[in-house]
Amino acid sequence: MVRVRFAPSPTGHLHMGSARTALFNWLYARKMGGVFILRIEDTDLRRNVDEAFGAILEAMRWLGLDWQEGPYYQSQRLHLYREVVKRLLEEGWAYPCYCLPQELEERRREALKRGEKPMYDRHCRDLSPKEREKWEKEGRKPAIRFKVPLEGKTSFRDIIRGRIEFLHQEIEDFVIMRKDGIPTYNLACVVDDHYMEITHIIRGEDHISNTPKQILIYNALGYPIPQFAHLPMILGPDKSRLSKRHGATSVNAYRDMGFLPEAVLNFLALLGWSPGGNREIISREEMIEEFELEGVKRHPAVFNMDKLIWLNSHYMKTSPPSRLAHLALPFLKREGLIKEGDYPIEILERIMPLVQERAKTLEEMPRWTDFFFKQEIEYEQSAVEEWLRDELHRKLLLLAKEVLAVLEPFTKENIEVALRGLAEREGVKAKEVFHPLRVAVTGRTVSPPLLESLAILGKEKTLQRITQALKYVG
């Protein structure tokens, strides 16, 4: 039985890179009929951010990445880690280190100055019982370090990258438990992965160098070693690791910018992996069906905002209007176009087909639809100058008002016949009638399709807008 986990630390919102890691874990679990576990790595109390806990779960749910076990919290499992550390100590796999942070820092700097790797110099590795006693008497609390073999190497097979090996001389005696009794990442991670019976560790490439350390711990403890798969990093346009300075990085931020969860998911799936057969649009079900760890790319991928936007517009176009109406609602409210308790949802559902292939994100919805809701519309000056100022267009607008006034019922088809008829009688092209009318009703030269818009707006409001516009330029 495949068991995988996603183990974020609650130091901020769910990052897009982490979300991709979560997705690949989730996909693999689904594909293999396994279990997806959520574990919160909150052992660094100082760095924990209260709101991060909720934000991460929220983002996971929004993406639809549901977990079967957890969330487990490492901060509630400290007793477990302490037991394990005690055992490592007793069996000689670890030792107490009494060095002070300043001392370590100084020695690191010196090593660097000598052109050496800034590793711990194993100062306390072979302390005599007497020396230890001396430090203890002085009241120094030790950190516990793992005793890395002085020679030899540790290697493992990465599902994505193949064989990777590290010389033990390149690995320092890393801390497994801090002096305050809280375990560090590498220890807690191994213990949890073991007790949670994780079979495949799928995580970011930034963990490759942690892997040999963890394998050393697995071996010391006699734990079976799981499979590893290290995913490539996600980069910003400047090819450095994707971070805040590249703009929004959290899943929640993209949600708030009006992206659909399926678009984000599809986008993330394409970062480092691709389905067979030249396809870009891929559903959650297809992803599960076709996902393979072996097919994951080895090189880092640049976050391509244009592609995300394109995917989003695709899902906007293909979403049922009723769903889109509900999704757009918060954005319209945010702009004050719709008030609390006043949800003309059925009108929204009629409007959606007109704008869903135009707006690329939900955030653009207000701009496309505001004229449906506003009492007073604002005119774009250049639009007025171009289409309302001159004699001919004012006359056509007035005539349009007259033919529309007698239309019954006020449907798209009837409006079209009336306006085209008018243009023909006046010997002008249809657009000479449409454009002024568009500016009069929407205030802009760019809008959703005019005829459908008028039909939804209704006869009364349409005539009102024309009157207002004529007054405005008259």
Add this chain to the structure above:
RNA sequence: GCCCUCGUCAUCUAGCCAGGUUAGGAUACAGGCCUUUCAAGCCUGCGGCGGGGGUUCAAAUCCCCCCGAGGGCACCA
């Protein structure tokens, strides 16, 4: 500085493992068609195997060197 990993259009990628089509698709960009505006859609164009050696009848694909990029080097995760 040391260690690890990686390198196909501007970007995401197919092809590489099992050498043999004009190196395919998508986004972006440019142009065209359609059209009441803007989009969408359709068509066309632009554009790449990091460099150099080697093996071979044949190299994006196998080997070596160089260059470049990313990651790691915490009592963070």
